[in-house]
Amino acid sequence: MNERSPTTPVVGAPKSPVIGTPKSGDFGVRHGYHSSRLLSWLPPLAFLGFFFFYPLARILVTTLDPAVLTPDNFHITLSALRFTFYQAALSTLLTLLLGLPAAWLFARFDFPGKSLLRALTAVPFMLPTVVVAAGFNALLGPRGLISFLFPLSSFQFSNSLTAILTAHVFYNTTIVIRIVGNALAQRDLRLEQAARSLGADGARVWLHVILPGLRPSLLAAGTLVFLFDFTSFGVILLLGGAAFATLEVETYIQALHMLNLPLAGLLSAVQLACTLALSALYTRAAARTRVQANPRAVFESARLPRRRSEKLFVAGLVALLALFLVLPMLALPLRSISRLEAARGERSRVQYALTGDYYRELFVNRRGSLFYVPPIRAAVNSLGYAGLTVALSLLLGFPAASALARPGRLERWLDPFLMLPLGASAVTLGLGFILTFNRPLFPQNGSLNTDHWNLLASPWLVPLAHTIVALPFVIRTLQPALASIPDRLRDAAASLGASPVRVWLAVDGPIVWRASLSAGTFAFTVSLGEFGATALLARPEYPTIPVAIYRFLSQPGGLNYGQAMAMATLLMALATLGILLIERLRIPQAGEF
Amino acid sequence: MKKLSILLFVFFFLLAACAPQGPAEQAMKAPATLTVMTHDSFAASEEVIAAFEQAQNVKVTFLASGDTGAALNKAILSKEAPLADVFYGVDNTFLSRALEAGIFEPYPSPALASIPAEFQLDPSNSLLPVDYGDVCINYDKAYFAERGLPVPHSLEDLLNPELNGLLVVENPATSSPGLAFLLATVAHFGDPGYLDFWADLRDNGLVVVGDWETAYYTNFSASSGHGAQPMVVSYGSSPPAEVIFAETELEDAPTASVIGPDTCFRQIEFVGVLKGARNRALAEKFVDFMLGQQFQEDMPLQMFVFPVNPQAQLPEAFVKFAQIPSQPARLDPAVIAANREQWIAAWTETVVR
Numbered sequence: 001m002n003e004r005s006p007t008t009p010v011v012g013a014p015k016s017p018v019i020g021t022p023k024s025g026d027f028g029v030r031h032g033y034h035s036s037r038l039l040s041w042l043p044p045l046a047f048l049g050f051f052f053f054y055p056l057a058r059i060l061v062t063t064l065d066p067a068v069l070t071p072d073n074f075h076i077t078l079s080a081l082r083f084t085f086y087q088a089a090l091s092t093l094l095t096l097l098l099g100l101p102a103a104w105l106f107a108r109f110d111f112p113g114k115s116l117l118r119a120l121t122a123v124p125f126m127l128p129t130v131v132v133a134a135g136f137n138a139l140l141g142p143r144g145l146i147s148f149l150f151p152l153s154s155f156q157f158s159n160s161l162t163a164i165l166t167a168h169v170f171y172n173t174t175i176v177i178r179i180v181g182n183a184l185a186q187r188d189l190r191l192e193q194a195a196r197s198l199g200a201d202g203a204r205v206w207l208h209v210i211l212p213g214l215r216p217s218l219l220a221a222g223t224l225v226f227l228f229d230f231t232s233f234g235v236i237l238l239l240g241g242a243a244f245a246t247l248e249v250e251t252y253i254q255a256l257h258m259l260n261l262p263l264a265g266l267l268s269a270v271q272l273a274c275t276l277a278l279s280a281l282y283t284r285a286a287a288r289t290r291v292q293a294n295p296r297a298v299f300e301s302a303r304l305p306r307r308r309s310e311k312l313f314v315a316g317l318v319a320l321l322a323l324f325l326v327l328p329m330l331a332l333p334l335r336s337i338s339r340l341e342a343a344r345g346e347r348s349r350v351q352y353a354l355t356g357d358y359y360r361e362l363f364v365n366r367r368g369s370l371f372y373v374p375p376i377r378a379a380v381n382s383l384g385y386a387g388l389t390v391a392l393s394l395l396l397g398f399p400a401a402s403a404l405a406r407p408g409r410l411e412r413w414l415d416p417f418l419m420l421p422l423g424a425s426a427v428t429l430g431l432g433f434i435l436t437f438n439r440p441l442f443p444q445n446g447s448l449n450t451d452h453w454n455l456l457a458s459p460w461l462v463p464l465a466h467t468i469v470a471l472p473f474v475i476r477t478l479q480p481a482l483a484s485i486p487d488r489l490r491d492a493a494a495s496l497g498a499s500p501v502r503v504w505l506a507v508d509g510p511i512v513w514r515a516s517l518s519a520g521t522f523a524f525t526v527s528l529g530e531f532g533a534t535a536l537l538a539r540p541e542y543p544t545i546p547v548a549i550y551r552f553l554s555q556p557g558g559l560n561y562g563q564a565m566a567m568a569t570l571l572m573a574l575a576t577l578g579i580l581l582i583e584r585l586r587i588p589q590a591g592e593f
Numbered sequence: 594m595k596k597l598s599i600l601l602f603v604f605f606f607l608l609a610a611c612a613p614q615g616p617a618e619q620a621m622k623a624p625a626t627l628t629v630m631t632h633d634s635f636a637a638s639e640e641v642i643a644a645f646e647q648a649q650n651v652k653v654t655f656l657a658s659g660d661t662g663a664a665l666n667k668a669i670l671s672k673e674a675p676l677a678d679v680f681y682g683v684d685n686t687f688l689s690r691a692l693e694a695g696i697f698e699p700y701p702s703p704a705l706a707s708i709p710a711e712f713q714l715d716p717s718n719s720l721l722p723v724d725y726g727d728v729c730i731n732y733d734k735a736y737f738a739e740r741g742l743p744v745p746h747s748l749e750d751l752l753n754p755e756l757n758g759l760l761v762v763e764n765p766a767t768s769s770p771g772l773a774f775l776l777a778t779v780a781h782f783g784d785p786g787y788l789d790f791w792a793d794l795r796d797n798g799l800v801v802v803g804d805w806e807t808a809y810y811t812n813f814s815a816s817s818g819h820g821a822q823p824m825v826v827s828y829g830s831s832p833p834a835e836v837i838f839a840e841t842e843l844e845d846a847p848t849a850s851v852i853g854p855d856t857c858f859r860q861i862e863f864v865g866v867l868k869g870a871r872n873r874a875l876a877e878k879f880v881d882f883m884l885g886q887q888f889q890e891d892m893p894l895q896m897f898v899f900p901v902n903p904q905a906q907l908p909e910a911f912v913k914f915a916q917i918p919s920q921p922a923r924l925d926p927a928v929i930a931a932n933r934e935q936w937i938a939a940w941t942e943t944v945v946r
């Protein structure tokens with residue numbers, strides 16, 4: 001029963017637990033506790049089992065071939081593994097370096113344009129890699145803004161490790177901002193005040209009060225970022241050039257360009273094993289740093305910068321975020337309304353003119369093509385898929401996260417497996433889907449057309465695939481928040497006569513709501529920007545915006561490029577609006593307890 | 594709180610309702626259905642497909658399945674219960690592997706009679722040629738003219754020190770035009786002579802990127818990305834595409850192809866009837882249709898490839914701006930299949946590691 005030490009010590013200050021009063025064991029255990037726990041595991045496990053583990057197991061078993069274990073293949077696997085770890089560790093470090101101050105900025109201070117900037121920082125997360133590459137190129141490329149301003153700098157951006165790391169930080173900073181920022185926003189300021197009044201200086205407060213309280217969210221964010229970089233694909237392929245290959249890229253090459261499925265299987269098995277090991281490490285570390293505190297409302301901790309140093313910090317960081325996260329994105333809308341001068345072939349000095357042609361052209365099916373997509377329909381498809389993904393991943397992620405927030409033996413076993421979808425190679429999983437779902441789910445006899453029961457031919461497969469990717473994010477976002485809800489608040493409410501429903505609404509509700517919004521944002525962006533699975537699984541009649549962007553970019557010509565930029569701008573606008581909308585749903589009285 | 598969450602759910606379900614509906618309704622009405630699996634570069638005119646549908650009283654569904662390798666994998670993995678009746682998009686670099694997998698039914702279409710023998714690479718007629726395209730080096734005409742640089746006419750010309758750092762190619766491990774260009778050098782210099790050529794090319798400032806999109810739109814100086822390299826491995830049909838998709842009307846194409854002997858590699862794309870096709874007769878009709886004049890004339894402007902059927906007329910932009918090499922590099926598909934991995938691995942060792 002009493003598996004966990006009731007006096008979970010605060011790491012960093014083991015002798016004087018500043019946070020979290022001793023919890024009275026599993027005092028609140030009621031009858032039927034375990035069966036309800038099993039019940040809450042059922043939906044997410046059934047979903048992942050059927051749509052993730054089963055197809056994955058099938059493809060791995062099918063491609064299993066002892067003949068693949070040759071020294072050459074070991075060499076390929078090992079060198080890919082080495083580089084994968086190296087770049088992921090470096091990227092994670094850099095992401096935390098930018099993400100932590102940014103999280104502090106958003107949690108601690110109010111400033112004009114805060115919610116817009118906060119929403120904009122989440123947009124990179126869903127941009128297709130081709131679009132990001134174009135943005136960075138417009139800025140840092142051989143004829144980009146930087147080399148225009150500093151003509152003598154022979155700065156080689158693409159095809160370098162710098163490009164890979166920059167893109168990873170660009171993509172993943174939002175993870176740190178959101179997960180750590182959430183924890184920062186609801187931490188108990190009174191603890192810091194108490195520490196200060198007891199004579200602790202700034203550094204001591206950080207070291208012994210703030211950081212220990214952040215440990216769970218730091219771990220969660222760090223693990224997510226690391227795993228995301230670990231399985232990085234598009235960035236390595238498009239920005240890294242030919243010299244770099246991660247496990248994921250090597251899997252893709254072997255499976256789709258060499259048709260060497262056994263080696264692809266081996267590579268993805270190695271990648272899965274690493275993901276599992278990393279997740280298990282995370283689970284162990286997280287179990288040791290569980291912290292309960294009195295969560296506070298956001299408005300309590302965020303305020304205008306007062307001191308000079310604070311103002312400098314805010315201004316500097318806002319400028320840095322704008323420069324690094326927003327400027328590369330800004331290049332796209334600019335390009336989507338500017339046209340090169342007509343006789344492009346006859347002069348090397350480029351001249352720009354303003355134009356709305358690219359947007360107008362989006363609405364014209366100039367060549368009477370069968371697969372022409374009106375932009376509105378692509379947007380509706382994208383939003384439909386994203387909405388379904390948000391709903392599905394929250395519905396499935398919530399029960400799992402609440403069980404994980406109070407882990408027992410079962411949870412500690414299951415926890416690492418929930419992260420596996422992040423470590424599965426998209427190519428391998430896609431092939432597993434094909435192997436598994438290529439027949440009707442409910443076979444009908446007779447001559448009736450059974451096509452629409454064939455999951456593989458159905459548009460529903462796309463949101464299902466997106467949910468698999470989004471689920472780890474949703475769970476990891478919800479879990480630290482749920483774990484931070486102090487039992488004694490619940491107990492207090494209950495002892496004051498609140499019904500269980502009321503307890504939930506008054507105590508859990510506000511915290512859960514705030515975390516759900518973050519989780520929903522992740523699911524929304526994951527789905528909106530996803531391309532790989534969509535390209536493999538979607539039907540051409542229901543293309544998403546990223547698919548439409550790729551269609552334009554796959555043919556030469558200025559009009560195609562311009563239309564791709566216009567579509568990308570549309571995608572960014574849609575994402576920004578969606579995120580702003582989701583964040584507006586913050587209830588004003590949140591934290592009123 | 595409660596109200597808001599209900600609102601949220603209503604919002605999501607509304608969104609869900611907007612989501613695309615399954616094709617159930619159409620399937621019930623249509624007299625027969627035919628499914629064609631393709632790579633995602635496939636395109637056709639609405640009216641051309643509609644003509645086939647009307648003539649045969651059939652509803653054609655296209656299943657785009659990623660790039661050529663992904664689509665082929667999809668077809669092979671689902672061969673027990675085929676997802677489609679027809680598969681389009683196997684090229685000559687994948688031909689042998691596709692035939693080995695045994696997923697196609699032989700079909701000696703009567704339409705083959707008018708197709709030149711040079712395109713018919715499969716004697717069993719399981720895979721029938723539909724179109725071809727040449728992977729060639731495109732160059733920026735203005736860049737070469739302004740600087741008075743010599744335009745290369747052969748692979749050897751690329752080693753000219755004046756052209757140092759001016760060529761961008763795609764990684765053959767991750768890009769199909771990249772592989773095609775590697776094959777052109779193998780055909781010209783032989784094995785292992787091609788490796789010496791690539792080592793020299795590397796020393797002459799070769800730039801390698803992962804995919805065609807990056808090479809063309811980020812690195813190539815004549816595209817809208819205006820990059821740093823005035824030469825790129827692309828297609829013989831890219832110059833007409835630059836004219837057709839220009840922002841404003843162009844008198845002349847801003848780019849041209851290097852079409853000297855062995856500088857281009859000819860890619861041929863094939864179609865086949867899948868084993869276990871639900872509707873074999875209609876599948877064969879569709880193959881005939883793809884080889885017929887109407888579809889063949891539609892292809893150039895939709896997919897930027899050339900028709901294999903000599904009766905098909907080329908659109909004006911193609912006649913004016915597309916150059917067809919008289920002596921493209923060729924390799925036997927069986928030789929490609931046997932050496933593909935080894936060539937790519939040796940290339941990687943030589944050029945990028």
